[in-house]
Amino acid sequence: MTPHSLPARRIVASPFSDPALDALMLPFAQGVLAWPSGPVLFLRARDGAALRQFPLSQLVCEQSFRPDAELLERAGLRVVADAVAEETRHALVLVLPPRQREEARALLTRAVQLAAPDGVVVAAMTNNEGAKSGEADLKQLAGLAGTLTKFHCRTFWTRKRADSVDDARLAQWSALDAPRRIENGRYLSRPGVFAWNRIDPASALLVECLPKDITGHGADLGAGWGFLSLSLLARNPGITALDLYEAEARALSLARANLADAGASATLDFHWHDVTAGLPQRYDFIVSNPPFHTQSRADRPDIGQRFITAAAAALKPGGRLWLVANRHLPYEQTLNDQFGEVRVAGERDGFKVIAAVKARR
Structure with missing residues (x-):
């Protein structure tokens, strides 16, 4: 079985789960999106059972919050402080945007910039942390290829193509969270x-x-x-x-x-x-x-x-x-x-x- 032909899986949120992470992996679990064989980047990464259902040897995690970074490291996953320094363009970029709008917009911008041509960017947010705004922001940056709603969350994604990426907005939003x-x-x-x-x-x-x-x-x-x-x-x-x-x-x-x-x-x-x-x-x-x-x-x-x-x-x-x-x-x-x-x-x-x-x- 190849990474592209993973069977559909059912994820059920529990009181002890991470709903945003569960929602983020839902398109892959349902077979709506294929898990790639190329490099995968996870911005604001968190570990969890939903993530573990997929091949993670090509996964690089960026996480600046120490408790989450330690959990990822203890799970044997590769954690970096700055994905930009890696100079890699990724077949898939996963994102868990934060609640703060400017930081979230800058993070989505980096996700699009770090995706390879024709690469996929997938993000998920809980409804009470600005999910609709996040979806609208990604649509403005690069268009939308699909959405799902479950676990009181919204999952949305795009495929990076030259004719859909707004380069001017990328340049404008990339510095929104600058010091x-x-x-x-x-x-x-x-x-x-x-x-x-x-x-x-x-x-x-x-x-x-x-x-x-x-x-x-x-x-x-x-x-x-x-x-x-x-x-x-x-x-x-x-x-x-x-x-x-x-x-x-x-x-x-x-x-x-x-x-x-x-x-x-x-x-x-x-x-x-x-x-x-x-x-x-x-x-x-x-x-x-x-x-x-x-x-x-x-x-x-x-x-x-x-x-x-x-x-x-x-x-x-x-x-x-x-x-x-x-x-x-x-x-x-x-x-x-x-x-x-x-x-x-x-x-x-x-x-x-x-x-x-x-x-x-």
Whole structure:
């Protein structure tokens, strides 16, 4: 049996599945599209059972979110940081576009650019993350060859042909997610990262509540594009070293640039790392504005709780944690279990800042 003649398969979404990934593979599972024998690229790749039904020896995955990249690597799949650097044109490009429109448009543009002549680009999005807009965008870029709807998702695809590709739009959209200056030029950011075009109000409240006597070696968990770290260093000249942990590589590169521009005297280290897996160092202090929802905006308080647990394990006895969260999130029990002293340091606009001290014994 050749890759082109794979039998139709039935995929059934379950509460534990990835609906967008299931929908992405549906045209191949149903035999609507043939799985190619040539190179296959997967942008914003995620691993899952739906993907495993097809030959993956020619698959290259691009994924900048560390937890997803680690799952792909553990599955034995090849993961690259930048598919453009590979200089390969692919018979098939799979895409799971993000919710943010500018980033999604730029990603679809790259998918078309990285497809070989007559290659196929297939994308899937959940309905509540902009599926109709994504379909319309791909149609504007290169026309549509087909669509499917299932699992509360929309799957859409095109075949790259010279007479259907809008070269002018490709050139225009390719830079939509490029880094740019925000807040009157003070910071570098880009579409798609958390609070990309503004100072997040929760982080601003946390900065207001931070004391000015913080010293020693500390960490910023979920550092984003670096606002907390920049503010922390500006207020506390006694800090000798600061480690920034961020799971999204696109945000971490911005933090590097922003901290380099700040000229901080502290020693800085940047970690592309999933904080929920634990930390490799011990610290005098930690600050954090942890994520608390998935891309689909569903609340995930367990992520913040795991951030708290990781912080407690990494702090030295007597070490201090400052954390900001939505007021409704149930973090108090985890904090009380992990720390000797816990207090609310500030509240505003539905956010709370919690200061905690690790017990000395």
